[in-house]
Every structure is written in structure tokens, then in C-alpha cells.
Amino acid sequence: MLHVAEAARVSVATVSALINGTATVSPELSQRIEQAIRDIGYKRNAIARSLKMGTTRTIGLTVPHITNPFFTDVVSVIQQAFDRAGYAVMLCCTDEDLNTQDDQIRLLLDRMVDGLIVARVGDGAILKGIVDGANVPVVLLDRVCEGVDTDTVVLDNQRAVFDAITYLIHLGHRRIGYITGTSDISPMHDRMAGYRQALHAAGLPVAEELVRSGNFHEIDGYNATMQLLSSHDRPSAIFSANNPMVIGTMKAIRDIGLSCPQDISVACFDDFPWSDVFQPQLTTVAQPVQAIGEQAANLLLDRLAGNRDAPPRKLVLKGRLMIRNSCRPLGSMVQSVSA
Amino acid sequence: MLHVAEAARVSVATVSALINGTATVSPELSQRIEQAIRDIGYKRNAIARSLKMGTTRTIGLTVPHITNPFFTDVVSVIQQAFDRAGYAVMLCCTDEDLNTQDDQIRLLLDRMVDGLIVARVGDGAILKGIVDGANVPVVLLDRVCEGVDTDTVVLDNQRAVFDAITYLIHLGHRRIGYITGTSDISPMHDRMAGYRQALHAAGLPVAEELVRSGNFHEIDGYNATMQLLSSHDRPSAIFSANNPMVIGTMKAIRDIGLSCPQDISVACFDDFPWSDVFQPQLTTVAQPVQAIGEQAANLLLDRLAGNRDAPPRKLVLKGRLMIRNSCRPLGSMVQSVSA
DNA sequence: AACGCTAATCTAAACGTTTCGATCATGTCA
DNA sequence: TGACATGATCGAAACGTTTAGATTAGCGTT
Structure with missing residues (x-):
């Protein structure tokens, strides 16, 4: 700015006043300053301004x-x-x-x-x-x-998961696997609370062996699902509380030789933009x-x-349950169709 | 830093020298300065440092x-x-x-x-x-x-698309729709060049009506695919040069009542982490x-x-063609299996 | 002519750091 | 004892902006 001031034969305060519009500058000086700015190619220094301001x-x-x-x-x-x-x-x-x-x-x-x-x-x-x-x-x-x-x-995580688990229960599922995140954060707590609340409201026990956790990565979902599916009394549905992990869930189901939703239903938290076009079309909670x-x-x-x-x-804010075809009713051999 | 200097009864230059290790400071003064820093809870100002440095x-x-x-x-x-x-x-x-x-x-x-x-x-x-x-x-x-x-x-975009289109040609496809991006950028140019090169190498004409463009969003892929599929001599395969648009492509196929890969094969540029587990498993170019x-x-x-x-x-760098089951051979009623 | 008011312009401090070069104390050597 | 070298420490300039308050010129009124 000093060069601009020198070239325009004014003080730096006048240049600053013009640039910032914080004081009146005469038309004559304004013109000289603007010309000097153009000639010099002057650029303001945000760092200096930040220090001062x-x-x-x-x-x-x-x-x-x-x-x-x-x-x-x-x-x-x-x-x-x-x-x-x-x-x-x-x-x-x-x-x-x-x-x-x-x-x-x-x-x-x-x-x-x-x-x-x-x-x-x-x-x-x-x-x-x-x-x-x-x-x-x-x-x-x-x-x-x-x-x-x-x-x-x-998000009202508890309510959102409550709705999703209630939907699964309505489809006839009684043993619903649940994959949560390991981190001690409120969404995981609230989602877990929604899971428990839905089971409790339906008079179903919360079976601790159905709850697994992972560190939010795909591989964690994979491993948690492998654990859930290797038990002798495995769940008929799995809910993943986090969407990277649900990808791992689907891979574990494939690798075990099961298919969704014929052999096991899957729902998860967070939607994907492609969920309604690739099979199985995931039932999800959309934020x-x-x-x-x-x-x-x-x-x-x-x-x-x-x-x-x-x-x-x-x-x-409220979540929205996107009912698609990755969850099928139990006790019925007819495959579910998209809502 | 001035408060630290005052509290330690040294100059700010001495405090700066200790913090930055740019000059020796006696153990006695070092101790006083460190104690003053702790007492005051001094934090360096990165803005001032940026201005100076x-x-x-x-x-x-x-x-x-x-x-x-x-x-x-x-x-x-x-x-x-x-x-x-x-x-x-x-x-x-x-x-x-x-x-x-x-x-x-x-x-x-x-x-x-x-x-x-x-x-x-x-x-x-x-x-x-x-x-x-x-x-x-x-x-x-x-x-x-x-x-x-x-x-x-x-990425070697041209080679990557060349390989993908060549693969489609190997499967028997002769009319391959191509969805590019509207932006005048080198990946789109190079990918288009790969498309043309592959067709040319196979002795196939480049039909301009098979090439559509969009602005990289899902809706653009949808609209481009609708245009491709509504022509009387529609392509048997579609390659999308951008992965948000392929989602639109799949939605257009669904909405028209076609299915992939039975009625039309689809491949695209850029992989998804879920491509090998949801159906159809997209054949993609992975970067x-x-x-x-x-x-x-x-x-x-x-x-x-x-x-x-x-x-x-x-x-x-080189792309990698991920051959999955979203592209089926033409002239065969047997559904392709994952490579 | 004198006085008061206002607009325009400028000086210089400030923001908080870094570091150059000056100064002083101390030790070593001839 | 004096000269010289070195380590430690400090003062102050600099980085580039913003603006408070001082100063001056010009105008209007009495």
C-alpha cells in the first residue's frame, strides 16, 4: 500500500480510506489512487489486515x-x-x-x-x-x-432408529443385529437408545450378543457382521448405525454365501444417493x-x-426412513417390493 | 509475548529466541520464561508470525x-x-x-x-x-x-477408457453410448479420445448421436441416458465418464423399465467402494x-x-478396469458372471 | 475581518511476532 | 595487564494494514 500511496502522492491512510470506504476522499485523489492501484497491480494483504483487525x-x-x-x-x-x-x-x-x-x-x-x-x-x-x-x-x-x-x-437419532427398528419388528423380525460405532458420541448413544426403546416397546429382550461395535470403517462392519452371522442363533436382520460400516456388512453377507434380503435383512443409518437404484435397494435412515x-x-x-x-x-432435525427392498417380512416366502 | 517477557524480566527477543531455538538462552532465563509462559497461558499468534515471515x-x-x-x-x-x-x-x-x-x-x-x-x-x-x-x-x-x-x-485417462471400451467391444457391443462432461477439461478430452480410439481400433464408426454430455451431476446423467435410450437405434451399452452421472444413468434405465445388464450394459469411470456388493455390480475404471x-x-x-x-x-498414473457383472456379452442369453 | 464549522488529509501508533546488529560480561592468551 | 573472541542479551526495525486524532483549507455567518 505504501507504493500506491507514493505513486498517488497521498498517505497510506488515504489509500486505506478509499479502499475501505471509511472516510471521504476527494474525487481528484480517488482517481489518482485508483490509477496507481491499477498501474502497480496492488493486492491487499489479508494477513496484515487480520493482525490489525x-x-x-x-x-x-x-x-x-x-x-x-x-x-x-x-x-x-x-x-x-x-x-x-x-x-x-x-x-x-x-x-x-x-x-x-x-x-x-x-x-x-x-x-x-x-x-x-x-x-x-x-x-x-x-x-x-x-x-x-x-x-x-x-x-x-x-x-x-x-x-x-x-x-x-x-438429528433426532433416537427417534430415527426407533422408527427403523420398529419397521423391522413390524416385518416380523425378532432377532435384530445392531452394529454401532465404538466412539463415545451422542449419535451412537442416541441411536442405541432408539434400538433398545423399539425392542422394549415391542416387548422384546435386548440381547447383548446381537450388539457389535466397530470403528466406523468398512472393515469394522465386515468383522462385526461376521461375528453376528457366525453365532448359532443368528439375527434375521442387521441394522448398521453408520454407512461406511454397512458396506462391510453387505460384503460379509456375500462372503458367507448369504443374500439380502432372502436370507437376512439389512437396514442402516444414512442414505446413499444410489440406494434406490442398485440391488438390494437399501432401507435406510436418511438425514x-x-x-x-x-x-x-x-x-x-x-x-x-x-x-x-x-x-x-x-x-x-428429523430423519426419514427410506423403505426399500433390503428388508423382507419374516414368515412369508413372497419377496417384498419397494414401498 | 510482551507479557511473558515482562513476567520473566527479559526482552521479547529472548522469549522468541527460546521458543524458536534461534539463539542460546541461559538455563536461568529459560526457566523463568517457561514458567511465565505456563503462568500466563501464552499462545503464539500465527497471524503475526505469518506477517513477519x-x-x-x-x-x-x-x-x-x-x-x-x-x-x-x-x-x-x-x-x-x-x-x-x-x-x-x-x-x-x-x-x-x-x-x-x-x-x-x-x-x-x-x-x-x-x-x-x-x-x-x-x-x-x-x-x-x-x-x-x-x-x-x-x-x-x-x-x-x-x-x-x-x-x-x-491419470492416463485415454488408456483407461480405451481399455474399458475395448472390453465392451470384446463382449460384442457395437453401439456404445458415451456420456461425457460438458466442461472443457483434459480428463474429458482424454477419455473421449480413448473412446474414439477404441472404436477406431475395432473398425467401428464413431456415431455422434451416441455421445451425450452433462454437467457432472446425477440429473445430467439421467437426462443424457433418457436421450440415448429414446432413440430408435439405441445403444446396447453405455459408458459414463463420471461417477455421479452414472447414478443418473442407472435411474433412467430403471425408469424406462429396462434392466442392467439384461437389456443394456453399463460401465463408468471411477469406482465406488460398494460396487462389488450391490447389484448390478458395476464394471468401472478405478483410479x-x-x-x-x-x-x-x-x-x-x-x-x-x-x-x-x-x-x-x-x-x-494408471487406471484399473474392474470387470464386474454390469456388462454382459451380446449374442448370448447366458448372464455374465463376475470375473 | 474575525470566528466557527466541516470536510479532507495526514501522522503515527498499534496489532504480535522475528531477528539483525549493538552492547556487555566473561574467559583466554600473549 | 591488555587485547581479542565469544556467548548472552537487548533495542528497535520490519512485516502491511487500519484508524484515532491532529491539522489545514475553505466556506459561511456575524
């Missing part, structure tokens, strides 16, 4: 796995929303690891991001510190956080990812726009 | 659609590689729009990213400007760029996304480590 117009976004289609879509929606608002998005993937997450959040704060959207891992101690210290606004995504009083966008992403972005943009003192908001 | 330990990464499974996986690999190296990753999605890309690249340069990995849109003029001006190192991903002499990681992501990250990390003067490197 204390803001970066950058937000940090952390998700466990961006290859999980749910998070892929949510990241895409959030990135587009912030792009429209002129913000850069720093993306971090935690792989459900607490240390990785905490390091990444420190790295984001280190770079003075203006806000955070976090699908947290672990107890959220680091987030509590940020929120309590009023460092930057935080929006929690997908997972609530006990003791952290901040804006939150989640409104467009709404989740947009709401999360809007909550944070609202805070960034200055609305810091409003009480924290918690949006709880 | 001219680096940010941040890279910019632009891809067209992060919801395209190919880019999802590549982004994941790149993000993890840079996370291990202590870099933040700013993610931008261009939606194959030149203006969006150019704005985003300006925003990234504005924030003084140390390097760029770009799956470019358009003619790459902005990238040529950056590379020629030696602003920051640039790695081109997935798409070459005429006239831009910089590190590049691409080595782990290698692509790692190589792109390594090329840029190498530049960032100081190796600025080495001549630009171009890595051309």
Missing part, C-alpha cells in the same frame, strides 16, 4: 471422516454457504481421534479462525474451554456435547444433509455477523 | 465437487498428508465454474497460502499467472493445463486415489520444503 474471514470445520457420505455432503453444503459469504474454510478430519481433534482445533485457533463448526470427538473439554472463554463462536454438528452451551445442529449443513452455516454466520449474545440454539 | 503453513485445495467420490477420497488423503506435516488445508469447491474458481484462488492467495493444489476449471489463465509469477508452488491435480509448467498428477492424493501432497510438500528449482514433474 483481529479477524481472518476464515472458519474451521472438523469432521471425523470426510469419506463418510453424510459428512461429505454436509461439508459440501457448509463450504458453499461460507464461500458465498466470502469466508475461507479450513477443513480438518479427526478420524474419531481425540488427540488429533484437539491438535487440529489448536491449529485452527492458532490461525485465528473466526469461528468453528465441529463434529466433536470425545468429551469436548477443548470446546468447553473455547466456549467458556468466548474465544470464537462454535457450532456443534451432528453430536451434542454435555456441558458445552453453544449452538448445535443434530436432511442439505438442511443440516445450511442450518449449521447459518448459525455460525449469524454469530459472525455480530449476534453474539443470543442464547445458544439447538436445532433437532 | 511471509508464510502461513496453510495450503489451498480446490476441487470441482467434493461429493464426487473420487474427489472425496483424494481430498481426504491430501488433508491427512498435510495434517501430518503441520499444515492447515483451506478447501474450495468450484462446481466446475471458472469465475468461482478464479475468485476462490484469489481468496486463497489473499490469505497467503503457501501452496495450491488445483483440479482446475477452464483454461488455467489464473494458474499460469501464478506459476509464471512464481507466487506460490502449484500442483495440478487430475487435469493437465496447457501452457502451465508446473507439477502435475494425472488409484490413495496414490494420486499422496503424490500430489508429496509434490507440494517437496516444493514447500525448499526444492523450488527442480523442473516440473508430471506423474501419470
